[in-house]
Amino acid sequence: MKNIAVIGAGTMGNGIAHTFAQFGYKVALIDIAQTSLDKAVATIEKNLDRQLAKERITADEKAQTLSNLSTFTEVAEGVKGAELVIEAATENIEIKLKLFQQLDELCDASVILATNTSSISITKIASVTQCPDKVIGMHFMNPVPVMKLVEIIRGYETSDEVTELIMETSESLKKIPVEVNDYPGFVANRILMPMINEAIYSLYEGVAGVNEIDTVMKLGMAHPMGPLQLADFIGLDVCLSILEVLHDGFGNPKYAPCPLLVNMVTAKKLGIKSGEGFYSYTPGSKELVVASNFK
Ligand SMILES: NC(=O)c1ccc[n+]([C@@H]2O[C@H](COP(=O)([O-])OP(=O)(O)OC[C@H]3O[C@@H](n4cnc5c(N)ncnc54)[C@H](O)[C@@H]3O)[C@@H](O)[C@H]2O)c1
Known part of the structure; x- marks a missing residue:
């Protein structure tokens, strides 16, 4: 495979496009949003400059990567000639089902249709197409150019051939693919x-503050980031929708989202992308400041 289409140019889509290019x-x-495409290209350039400064790539490789990229606002235009389509649009089942119906009509039967969903059933997404054996989960981790893992999720009808090809394609990106089956949250998010x-319940019940919870997990469990900071990084809306799935x-109350998380998403405190979550974020500053609500 040489030609890839990536749908959705947000946090994950720009990283996936960067890595393949x-x-x-x-x-x-x-x-669908030209502003997302512009922001994605600017982010890719900034991240390539960072890789260049760390001597992980050469100036030629940066130029080559950028020349491998093109942008589109129409799905029908963008998927022309693609052998693999990776959907990384908003984590919303209606959006994804609609996109896969559209891809089923637009793409040749030989095209592999992958989704980067964090939690939505691959089998459900595949069920709206005529070729469920060609549909697979390709769950990259954030930030995509840096993180080694790709969780490869087989839907109920995904073929062995498609799974093998996607495992090989992931390895061609110097990633480590791990094959799992299609149950809610797969392995990573479950x-x-x-x-x-x-961690959010511990904050909500007053067991400890934001810094204290994150410090316990960072220093005690050797996690590179505390769970509240990680939630801000992932996006609190994304965390809420995964917990709902x-x-x-599973129909088990142990997965019920904490009311504090629900409140924060309703108040549009979504973490880094909205400028405030458990911490508040100032563009250009790396200092971690606890949000005023939790001081
Ligand atoms: N954020 C994470 O850490 C993370 C990690 C792994 C997987 N994921 C998954 O990746 C996917 C994307 O998440 P994200 O964090 O990049 O979201 P995001 O909100 O940053 O970006 C989503 C993008 O999709 C675009 N979009 C929405 N509907 C579209 C459509 N019909 N056609 C084309 N583009 C459309 C939006 O304009 C937006 O630019 C989700 O399924 C999410 O669960 C996210």
Whole structure:
């Protein structure tokens, strides 16, 4: 495979496009919002400059990566000629089902349709297409150019051939793919999200403050980032929607999202992307400041 289309140019889409382009694939990056595409290209350039400064890539490789990228606001235009489409649009089941119906009509039967969903059933997404054997989960981690893992999720009908090809494609990006089956939250988020939710419950019940909870987990468990800071990094709306999928999918109250998380998402305190979550963020500053609500 040489031609890839990535749908959604947000946090994950720009990282996925960057990584494929860096490893020589021609990448069409698609988003309904031109502003998201502009922001994504600016982010990719900034991240390439960082890799260049650390001597991880050369100036030629930076130029080559940028020349492998093109952007589109129309899905029909962007997926022309793609052999693999990776959907990384907003974590919303209606949006994803609609996109896969559209891809099913637009793409040839040989095209592999992957989704970067954090939690939505691959089998459900595949069920709206005529080729469920060609649909697979390709769950990259944030930030994509840096993180080694790709969780490869087989839907109920995903074929062995497609799974093998996607494992090989992930390895061609110098990533380490791990194959898992399609149950709510797969493996990564089934384990991570209850930990984040429990950290939010500890704050909500007054067991400890934001800094204290994160420090316990950083120093005590050798986590590079505390769970509240990680929730801000992922996006509190994304965390809430994953917990809802776990709660609905297993019907077990242990996955019920903490009311504090629900309140924060309702108040649009979404973490880094909105400028405030458990911490408040000032563009250009790396200092970690606890949000005023938690002081
Ligand atoms: N944020 C994370 O840490 C993380 C990690 C792994 C996986 N994911 C998953 O990756 C996916 C994307 O998440 P994100 O954090 O990048 O979201 P985001 O909100 O940063 O970006 C989503 C982008 O999708 C675009 N979009 C929405 N509907 C579209 C459509 N119909 N066609 C084209 N573009 C459309 C939006 O304009 C936006 O630019 C989600 O499924 C999420 O669960 C997120």
